[in-house]
Amino acid sequence: xxxxxxxxxxxxxxxxxxxxxxxxxxxxxxxxxxxxxxxxxxxxxxxxxxxxxxxxxxxxxxxxxxxxxxxxxxxxxxxxxxxxxxxxxxxxxxxxxxxxxxxxxxxxxxxxxxxxxxxxxxxxxxxxxxxxxxxxxxxxxxxxxxxxxxxxxxxxxxxxxxxxxxxxxxxxxxxxxxxxxxxxxxxxxxxxxxxxxxxxxxxxxxxxxxxxxxxxxxxxxxxxxxxxxxxxxxxxxxxxxxxxxxxxxxxxxxxxxxxxxxxxxxxxxxxxxxxxxxxxxxxxxxxxxxxxxxxxxxxxxxxxxxxxxxxxxxxxxxxxxxxxxxxxxxxxxxxxxxxxxxxxxxxxxxxxxxxxxxxxxxxxxxxxxxxxxxxxxxxxxxxxxxxxxxxxxxxxxxxxxxxxxxxxxxxxxxxxxxxxxxxxxxxxxxxxxxxxxxxxxxxxxxxxxxxxxxxxxxxxxxxxxxxxxxxxxxxxxxxxxxxxxxxxxxxxxxxxxx
Amino acid sequence: xxxxxxxxxxxxxxxxxxxxxxxxxxxxxxxxxxxxxxxxxxxxxxxxxxxxxxxxxxxxxxxxxxxxxxxxxxxxxxxxxxxxxxxxxxxxxxxxxxxxxxxxxxxxxxxxxxxxxxxxxxxxxxxxxxxxxxxxxxxxxxxxxxxxxxxxxxxxxxxxxxxxxxxxxxxxxxxxxxxxxxxxxxxxxxxxxxxxxxxxxxxxxxxxxxxxxxxxxxxxxxxxxxxxxxxxxxxxxxxxxxxxxxxxxxxxxxxxxxxxxxxxxxxxxxxxxxxxxxxxxxxxxxxxxxxxxxxxxxxxxxxxxxxxxxxxxxxxxxxxxxxxxxxx
Numbered sequence: 001x002x003x004x005x006x007x008x009x010x011x012x013x014x015x016x017x018x019x020x021x022x023x024x025x026x027x028x029x030x031x032x033x034x035x036x037x038x039x040x041x042x043x044x045x046x047x048x049x050x051x052x053x054x055x056x057x058x059x060x061x062x063x064x065x066x067x068x069x070x071x072x073x074x075x076x077x078x079x080x081x082x083x084x085x086x087x088x089x090x091x092x093x094x095x096x097x098x099x100x101x102x103x104x105x106x107x108x109x110x111x112x113x114x115x116x117x118x119x120x121x122x123x124x125x126x127x128x129x130x131x132x133x134x135x136x137x138x139x140x141x142x143x144x145x146x147x148x149x150x151x152x153x154x155x156x157x158x159x160x161x162x163x164x165x166x167x168x169x170x171x172x173x174x175x176x177x178x179x180x181x182x183x184x185x186x187x188x189x190x191x192x193x194x195x196x197x198x199x200x201x202x203x204x205x206x207x208x209x210x211x212x213x214x215x216x217x218x219x220x221x222x223x224x225x226x227x228x229x230x231x232x233x234x235x236x237x238x239x240x241x242x243x244x245x246x247x248x249x250x251x252x253x254x255x256x257x258x259x260x261x262x263x264x265x266x267x268x269x270x271x272x273x274x275x276x277x278x279x280x281x282x283x284x285x286x287x288x289x290x291x292x293x294x295x296x297x298x299x300x301x302x303x304x305x306x307x308x309x310x311x312x313x314x315x316x317x318x319x320x321x322x323x324x325x326x327x328x329x330x331x332x333x334x335x336x337x338x339x340x341x342x343x344x345x346x347x348x349x350x351x352x353x354x355x356x357x358x359x360x361x362x363x364x365x366x367x368x369x370x371x372x373x374x375x376x377x378x379x380x381x382x383x384x385x386x387x388x389x390x391x392x393x394x395x396x397x398x399x400x401x402x403x404x405x406x407x408x409x410x411x412x413x414x415x416x417x418x419x420x421x422x423x424x425x426x427x428x429x430x431x432x433x434x435x436x437x438x439x440x441x442x443x444x445x446x447x448x449x450x451x452x453x454x455x456x457x458x459x460x461x462x463x464x465x466x467x468x469x470x471x472x473x474x475x476x477x478x479x480x481x482x483x484x485x486x487x488x489x490x491x492x493x494x495x496x497x498x
Numbered sequence: 499x500x501x502x503x504x505x506x507x508x509x510x511x512x513x514x515x516x517x518x519x520x521x522x523x524x525x526x527x528x529x530x531x532x533x534x535x536x537x538x539x540x541x542x543x544x545x546x547x548x549x550x551x552x553x554x555x556x557x558x559x560x561x562x563x564x565x566x567x568x569x570x571x572x573x574x575x576x577x578x579x580x581x582x583x584x585x586x587x588x589x590x591x592x593x594x595x596x597x598x599x600x601x602x603x604x605x606x607x608x609x610x611x612x613x614x615x616x617x618x619x620x621x622x623x624x625x626x627x628x629x630x631x632x633x634x635x636x637x638x639x640x641x642x643x644x645x646x647x648x649x650x651x652x653x654x655x656x657x658x659x660x661x662x663x664x665x666x667x668x669x670x671x672x673x674x675x676x677x678x679x680x681x682x683x684x685x686x687x688x689x690x691x692x693x694x695x696x697x698x699x700x701x702x703x704x705x706x707x708x709x710x711x712x713x714x715x716x717x718x719x720x721x722x723x724x725x726x727x728x729x730x731x732x733x734x735x736x737x738x739x740x741x742x743x744x745x746x747x748x749x750x751x752x753x754x755x756x757x758x759x760x761x762x763x764x765x766x767x768x769x770x771x772x773x774x775x776x777x778x779x780x781x782x783x784x785x786x787x788x789x790x791x792x793x794x795x796x797x798x799x800x801x802x803x804x805x806x807x808x809x810x811x812x813x814x815x816x817x818x819x820x821x822x823x824x825x826x
Contacts (some may be wrong), residue, residue, distance in 0.1 A: 244724050258669070325709075326704070338703060344697070345699075345700055346700065348764075349765050358704060369686055370684050413704060
């Protein structure tokens with residue numbers, strides 16, 4: 001069968017670092033094509049090239065047999081390629097109906113007519129979303145539905161879904177898969193990126209697996225089973241090293257209780273959340289997007305403020321605390337390592353040394369008023385060695401480093417503050433496989449040194465492998481605790497989605 | 499290792515380019531314009547940019563912290579006008595100066611408070627406070643546009659002060675530039691400005707007191723404006739409040755931006771102000787000697803400012819993720 005889209009030897013470099021290397025990919029008319037791979041395998045980048053969001057560094061793309069390169073998502077949409085993004089691309093201050101028709105409004109536009117047709121359209125998709133509701137007020141799953149509805153509404157012949165099911169409940173997932181099958185029956189070609197292997201096996205016609213930006217294999221779904229996919233995704237050598245199952249004897253025992261959180265609430269994002277954190281072990285926190293896990297720990301580290309009334313209590317060493325700004329938390333030895341290093345982690349105009357030194361200055365341990373350049377260089381040399389930060393030269397700015405090295409700088413910035421409690425939020429997001437192992441080593445070392453370590457992650461193998469105890473967050477609160485020895489991915493996921 | 503405070507490689511390029519242009523312009527003017535390369539004229543150039551440069555130092559600190567202070571000129575002119583008016587109506591010098599100092603610091607605090615704690619974009623806050631200061635002082639506190647310096651007052655004596663035939667404002671500019679250099683490069687608070695300007699969220703997260711530092715910057719800028727105003731009054735023996743509605747404010751931004759201080763924050767330093775001031779000083783002086791009408795001078799300056807902002811936008815892009823709506 002003639003493929004509707006074909007990529008030939010496509011490569012995409014970000015700042016010289018390849019995210020996709022020499023990949024050849026084709027999508028047939030009316031098929032469901034699953035794209036699998038670990039975090040950072042290049043799935044999103046590959047699909048963004050198809051949808052015109054990013055431009056390939058090299059390689060060729062054919063659409064319906066013609067060689068093309070879409071310069072913008074809009075151009076791709078005009079040509080019939082729609083993408084449903086992982087990060088939602090809706091306008092929060094507009095209603096669902098307005099978002100649905102965004103960019104396709106008629107010049108004169110009757111609100112009532114828009115709402116009625118939006119209502120009918122959403123009903124035809126079986127999505128229980130009120131077209132009058134503002135997008136900002138919707139939960140993650142409903143936003144996802146609006147995104148999907150928008151793509152379908154554009155009558156696209158190709159729809160790309162980037163992790164569409166991550167935030168959906170099992171019931172919503174069933175509706176979603178039924179919809180996908182309906183679209184397929186209507187001749188629409190579908191690419192969908194997923195972390196959930198069972199979903200891919202159940203619904204896809206063909207599966208493509210990427211690893212470290214390279215194509216591993218493309219084959220009919222019938223030729224795969226779970227083991228073969230996992231083997232292809234992680235590669236044989238690495239699976240043993242990074243993601244081995246923990247056995248009970250090797251789990252660290254809980255030390256002194258340092259942090260006790262009771263019933264903290266923040267509007268409707270965090271609700272009556274209670275848990276404790278202990279020294280000398282790694283507490284893994286798993287939760288889907290929108291579960292309030294990040295917000296909970298941002299409250300703990302003083303970045304967000306909990307509700308003033310009925311906000312609950314936080315006790316550090318049995319002493320109640322209520323931080324107004326993060327600097328108070330830092331002074332108490334609580335450090336939060338952000339999940340979004342680009343917008344809230346690194347100082348991009350500066351070099352490694354200054355970024356690290358910033359942590360020391362901010363911690364207030366640097367009593368002197370006058371900056372000692374030599375001290376800064378020593379600090380930088382020491383931490384660059386400890387964390388194995390690799391840069392082309394000493395003057396390299398942080399933005400010129402790879403994702404993994406940037407992440408190490410962000411971690412180092414926190415560690416120079418000599419914390420007692422370190423909270424890592426998605427410590428390996430967008431980090432290459434080699435650096436993941438090193439970052440995990442760093443995290444393990446901190447726990448061995450007796451610090452209280454929290455690792456927030458939405459990647460199950462990471463949680464399973466690092467944690468000495470696992471907390472699962474759902475709808476703004478910790479709902480279950482597991483020991484890694486007894487936990488399985490299924491059990492954790494079950495607790496997280498229900 | 500990238501020394502603290504040194505502009506990054508790319509903005510160093512911009513600084514270098516501007517410096518080269520300034521040197522080229524200087525050489526061209528020296529050859530082509532009679533009377534340009536005389537000791538008197540060189541002193542005149544340095545003197546003419548001194549007040550501008552001092553104001554640009556204050557502006558630079560604010561811009562590095564990812565803000566802007568459009569009230570600087572109003573504070574400069576109106577504070578000194580009020581001071582002189584108080585003196586002329588017989589208020590004791592010490593008391594008058596204390597009033598003015600408190601007023602200036604209050605406006606700086608107000609600017610800083612509104613930007614830092616009320617989260618109003620700096621461009622609107624300072625535009626409003628600038629207009630307010632001008633309107634209030636002009637209508638309530640002083641009686642005419644220009645207020646003269648009283649006979650024999652220290653401000654007048656200051657204006658006559660010479661050392662090696664060089665007027666005093668040049669030394670004040672040099673001294674302030676050096677102090678700002680030390681502050682920005684070697685003190686903790688100075689470094690905080692760079693961190694907060696580069697990435698305010700990250701700065702807050704690692705425990706830098708972002709908001710108090712923001713207030714400090716606007717207070718500093720207001721205080722510097724007061725010094726610039728006193729020097730202006732010293733050299734002209736009066737202060738004309740019409741300067742508030744002149745292009746001086748844009749000249750200040752021009753000096754800072756053309757020197758390579760990125761409007762996106764975190765970039766640049768005192769050296770960039772010096773380079774920018776040198777270029778603008780030479781340019782203005784040369785245009786005056788050639789006798790280009792003032793209207794055309796403004797047109798040329800406007801074109802240069804526009805060009806500098808566009809180049810700044812290209813060289814120091816502020817990407818979507820760090821961009822905030824409404825700020826400059």
